[in-house]
Structure formats: C-alpha cells, structure tokens
Amino acid sequence: AAAALGRQAVAILAQVRDVVVEHEEDLGKLDAIAGDGDHGIGMRRGVDAAAAASEGAEGASVARVLTAAGEAWSERAGGTSGALWGSAVIAAGLSLGNRETYTSEDAAAAVRDFVRAITELGKADPGDKTMVDALLPFRDTFLTELDGGTPVDRALAVAAAAAESAAAKTAELRPLKGRARPLAEKSVGHPDPGAVSFGLIAARISHFIDS
Numbered sequence: 001a002a003a004a005l006g007r008q009a010v011a012i013l014a015q016v017r018d019v020v021v022e023h024e025e026d027l028g029k030l031d032a033i034a035g036d037g038d039h040g041i042g043m044r045r046g047v048d049a050a051a052a053a054s055e056g057a058e059g060a061s062v063a064r065v066l067t068a069a070g071e072a073w074s075e076r077a078g079g080t081s082g083a084l085w086g087s088a089v090i091a092a093g094l095s096l097g098n099r100e101t102y103t104s105e106d107a108a109a110a111v112r113d114f115v116r117a118i119t120e121l122g123k124a125d126p127g128d129k130t131m132v133d134a135l136l137p138f139r140d141t142f143l144t145e146l147d148g149g150t151p152v153d154r155a156l157a158v159a160a161a162a163a164e165s166a167a168a169k170t171a172e173l174r175p176l177k178g179r180a181r182p183l184a185e186k187s188v189g190h191p192d193p194g195a196v197s198f199g200l201i202a203a204r205i206s207h208f209i210d211s
C-alpha cells in the first residue's frame, strides 16, 4: 500500500510538470511585466527536476518520493519560487510520512505544513502580492470544507477554485515582496506570477484526482 501511494505521488508530480510546461511561456511573460521574466523557466526547471527525482524514488513511500522531489526542485529551479516550492513539497512529504492509508486529517495536516513552509521561509504577509495570496485561501477553504465533512477530492476542487480566483484578484495589489517590488506600479492590473502558477497547479491536481 505504501508503494502504491508513492506511485500516486509520482503521478501527481508528472501532472504538475505537465501543467507548468503548458503555461511556461505565459508565466514568463507575466513575470516580465514587473519582475525578471524567469518564472516560467524557473518553474519548468524545478518541476522537471522534481518529476525526474520522484520517478527515481518510485517504489518508495510518499515521504521519500516527495522529499526527493522537493530537494531536486529547490536545487535546480533557482529563484525565490523554487526555494519556496521545494521546501513546501518536502514539508508535505514529511507530514504525510509513510503510512498504509491516509485520512482527511492527514490531508489537512499536509496542506497546513505545505503552506507553513512557504510563509516561514518567505515571510510574506497576506496582501504583499505573492503566491501566499493564493495559498492562504486555498488552505482555509480546504480546511473549512473538510471540517464540514466534504470528502477530500471535493474539498480539493473547491479549494483549487478559491486559489484560482484569489490569484486573479492579486491583479489589484501592489507587490511588497520579491523582485517585482521596485517596479510595483507596472504590476498593478496584472496578477502575481507565483499566485497564478499555484492556482494552475492546484486545479490540475484536483482534476487529476477527480478523474
């Protein structure tokens, strides 16, 4: 059972890679408006390395697959988002550990730990116009749905929709963290690249799990 769950984690990382590859160019253009234009290529390098590392760990537990993926992601992506994503994937892996089955409480804890890794490392506050502005609505929606008895796959779908709409709403904000800060004025009217990529990834994982 542990190896089957590990395989599921490998399959999910392949989906993450595919959705980033599909949007690589758009994410780069979005980051070029006020940032340095490398969000597409950086995410691409990160997810390529993470998916490859996860395949190398195939047959292992969820924890092994995700820690290998997260380490590769941080190491190879470069850039702020790569370090944040890498540490978050590792944190989710450590949270999930090596169990035979997972409960909705386990899923809730993994999401909490994923988000905490990013806020602890990046120290962005809500409204700073970073991926945190999509992550917090994602987490809070997920936890609220699970508390209300919604099954994990359905809770994930609702949370992913919340992340996507929150990512779109970051267009109204002025960046207070990261490389987009010096050109903050240019960024207004356009969503934050890291928030957008998180929304896309959350939606893809939700679709995959539902299918």
Ligand code: ADP
Pocket (backbone or CB within 6 Å): 031, 035, 036, 037, 038, 039, 040, 042, 043, 078, 079, 080, 081, 082, 084, 118, 121, 122, 123, 124, 129, 130, 131, 132, 177, 178, 179, 192, 193, 194, 195
């Ligand atoms: P870099 O900014 O190093 O070029 P990327 O372009 O890959 O890295 O990622 C930019 C994204 O990283 C931003 O759109 C934002 O969402 C996210 N980001 C930047 N700084 C922080 C931070 N301190 N906390 C959380 N997210 C951040």
Ligand code: MG
Pocket (backbone or CB within 6 Å): 031, 035, 036, 037, 038, 039, 079, 179
């Ligand atoms: Mg950048």
Ligand code: MG
Pocket (backbone or CB within 6 Å): 036, 038, 079, 080
């Ligand atoms: Mg950069």
